[in-house]
Amino acid sequence: MALTTDTGHLPAETTPESLRAEADRAYSLDRAHVFHSWSAQAQINPMAITAAEGCYVWDGDGNRLLDFSSQLVNTNIGHQHPRVVEAIQQQAAKLCTIAPQHANSARSEAARLIADRTPGELNKIFFTNGGADANEHAVRMARLHTGRYKVLSRYRSYHGGTDTAVNLTGDPRRWPNDYANSGVVHFFGPFLYRSHFHATTEVEETERALAHLDEVIRLEGPSTIAAIVLESIPGTAGIMIPPPGYLAGVRELCDRYGIVFIADEVMAGFGRSGKWFAIDHVDVVPDLLTFAKGVNSGYVPLGGVAISPAIAATFADRSYPGGLTYSGHPLATAAAVAAINAMTEECVVENAARVGEQILGPGLRELADRHPSIGDVRGTGVFWAIELVADRATREPLAPYGGSSPAMNAVLADCKARGLLPFANFNRIHVVPPCTVTDEQAREGLAILDAALDLADQSLR
Numbered sequence: 001m002a003l004t005t006d007t008g009h010l011p012a013e014t015t016p017e018s019l020r021a022e023a024d025r026a027y028s029l030d031r032a033h034v035f036h037s038w039s040a041q042a043q044i045n046p047m048a049i050t051a052a053e054g055c056y057v058w059d060g061d062g063n064r065l066l067d068f069s070s071q072l073v074n075t076n077i078g079h080q081h082p083r084v085v086e087a088i089q090q091q092a093a094k095l096c097t098i099a100p101q102h103a104n105s106a107r108s109e110a111a112r113l114i115a116d117r118t119p120g121e122l123n124k125i126f127f128t129n130g131g132a133d134a135n136e137h138a139v140r141m142a143r144l145h146t147g148r149y150k151v152l153s154r155y156r157s158y159h160g161g162t163d164t165a166v167n168l169t170g171d172p173r174r175w176p177n178d179y180a181n182s183g184v185v186h187f188f189g190p191f192l193y194r195s196h197f198h199a200t201t202e203v204e205e206t207e208r209a210l211a212h213l214d215e216v217i218r219l220e221g222p223s224t225i226a227a228i229v230l231e232s233i234p235g236t237a238g239i240m241i242p243p244p245g246y247l248a249g250v251r252e253l254c255d256r257y258g259i260v261f262i263a264d265e266v267m268a269g270f271g272r273s274g275k276w277f278a279i280d281h282v283d284v285v286p287d288l289l290t291f292a293k294g295v296n297s298g299y300v301p302l303g304g305v306a307i308s309p310a311i312a313a314t315f316a317d318r319s320y321p322g323g324l325t326y327s328g329h330p331l332a333t334a335a336a337v338a339a340i341n342a343m344t345e346e347c348v349v350e351n352a353a354r355v356g357e358q359i360l361g362p363g364l365r366e367l368a369d370r371h372p373s374i375g376d377v378r379g380t381g382v383f384w385a386i387e388l389v390a391d392r393a394t395r396e397p398l399a400p401y402g403g404s405s406p407a408m409n410a411v412l413a414d415c416k417a418r419g420l421l422p423f424a425n426f427n428r429i430h431v432v433p434p435c436t437v438t439d440e441q442a443r444e445g446l447a448i449l450d451a452a453l454d455l456a457d458q459s460l461r
Contacts, residue, residue: 014051016062023048023060037161038173052079055434055441057421065416068433068445069423073235073267073383074293077339077348078434084299087338091331100127100327107328110336114295114306117276117340120285122306126320127328131266131292132160134303135229137322138288139164141305142227142260144321145314150220152213152259153229154189156237159264168229171237172402187216189230191240193376193387194395202243210249222257227288232278235267236425239385241378247284254287260311261286266303270294271343271435274353274381281380287311294435296339302332343435352435355442356381360431363446373398373456384431386449388456397427398456407459414452420445 026048036044048060055078057067070076077084091106098104111125126141128134139151153159155170166174167182188196190209197208217225228250234240254261263286268278272294275281279289288311292303326332343349356379364384368374375389388398388408399405408427415422415429423430433445 009053019050019058019062020060023050026050027060054078054080055437063419065419065421066433066441066445066448067421068431069421070382070432070434071298072293073272073423073430073432074298076271076294076352076435077297077343078436081297081339081342081436083342084296084335084338087334088299088331091334095330097326098330100323100325104328104330106330106334106337110328110333110340113337113340114291114304118289118306119277119280119283121309122285122289123309124307124312126305126307127324127333128292128303128305129301129324129326129329130160130303131264131290132162132165132303133324134266134290134292134305135159135165135168135262135264136162138262138290138305139168139227139229140322141288141307141311141314141320142262145311146226146258146260148224148226149183150185150225151183151227151229152185152187152216152220152225154234155186156189156191156240157231157234157264158236159229159231160266185216185220187213189234189240190243190246191238192243193378203245206243206245206249209243209246210253213250214253217253217257217259222259225257225259227260227262228254229262229264231264231266231268233268233273233380233383235383238387238425238428239379239383239430241380242282244282247279247282251284251286260288262288262290264290266290266292267294268383270340271349271352272381272383272432274349274356274383276349278380278383296332296335297434299335299339300329300332301326302329302336346436348435351437352381355437355439356384359439359442360384360446363443364431367446367450367453370450371453371457373453373460379431382431382433382435382437385428386431388427388429388453390460398459399427401426407456410455410459411452414455415448418448418451420448420452422449 049057051058055067056064058064114125115123153168157170159165159168166177167184170186190205192205199205199208263279265277269291287308289306296302364377368377373388374386375395376387390396390398399408412424423432
């Protein structure tokens with residue numbers, strides 16, 4: 001079945017005038033009453049979004065923007081997919097909500113479809129409301145299963161904004177929330193472009209990163225460590241593809257020391273990398289796998305933990321001390337059923353892999369050949385990052401770690417002015433369109449990036 005048609009046109013019942021009036025009211029009320037996440041409230045100027053379809057969104061002035069952010073890298077199936085919207089409508093007419101202790105068809109079918117796609121025998125699904133609480137519960141399960149408390153996670157990572165998840169996080173968002181009492185120990189993961197291990201090849205980076213992790217485990221005390229939590233491909237932190245052998249090596253270390261391996265697939269999962277799960281690229285099976293975002297493209301909040309038989313057995317006759325009122329919410333799981341079925345029948349995951357291999361990867365490497373401000377290009381599927389630098393030789397970032405710069409701001413503003421909604425973090429622009437993106441749309445986005453990057457190049461002179 002072909003991908004659902006993406007016309008890129010406003011819905012028939014809307015007009016630029018109606019959208020502008022709606023946007024003006026939304027902005028006014030937002031500034032009066034809405035408290036935004038990760039923001040200094042007086043310093044932000046949020047863009048009003050009034051409509052969306054497929055790979056496009058419209059702002060309050062009626063301008064169409066190609067969504068190369070997938071919002072927060074979650075609209076894998078695109079905006080307003082008719083099959084998912086219809087499933088939510090039908091479920092709302094049938095059963096809007098029910099307490100999680102009761103079985104219901106939407107949740108049961110969603111669990112089956114997810115379990116069919118997870119690696120190995122991760123066949124039990126615990127539903128949460130999003131990715132952060134999925135990681136919270138995965139850590140809780142690991143601690144109860146092992147009887148240990150410490151958890152290891154890498155620097156340059158993001159695992160969510162709730163208490164345990166933000167302490168697992170290895171970027172500056174953790175700092176104001178970190179009181180050194182969360183039981184989390186951070187280590188350096190592989191990142192050849194900015195190698196902490198002075199490696200010059202992927203083989204060296206893998207060997208040295210694994211040796212470092214092994215040493216951290218031994219110095220912290222293997223008997224004290226419940227879990228290692230890793231994004232299969234770190235997302236917000238930079239889309240750093242693990243070098244060959246690294247995740248398999250982590251799996252071996254976990255087996256050697258009796259540590260639970262938690263794969264965070266919240267951003268990388270459900271087609272984003274060109275596979276159902278990013279860990280499928282390396283044929284490694286974790287003990288727990290967390291997911292959210294792409295499971296239903298965020299149409300209704302949903303996340304979860306896929307659980308191995310050994311950990312599930314821990315709670316066969318012992319109550320699991322955790323739950324959520326909205327766990328497996330019928331509207332959310334009905335959206336997941338529709339999204340997974342549509343992605344399967346419309347070959348959306350295969351489309352993501354093909355576009356990445358044939359359009360985005362080659363196109364971004366061509367941009368790097370033309371723009372001296374690009375220091376590195378990396379990614380897979382529809383999950384790419386370009387690292388912008390002030391100096392290729394020294395690899396000095398175009399914006400500081402944890403911040404932005406006038407040059408980065410100019411590039412991002414030019415992207416928007418030309419009709420592209422980008423995703424940026426520090427000195428990087430992430431190229432993360434929906435998995436449904438067409439060849440033409442991918443090329444359109446690359447052309448806009450090409451023009452905007454001239455401003456980054458000019459800042460080098």
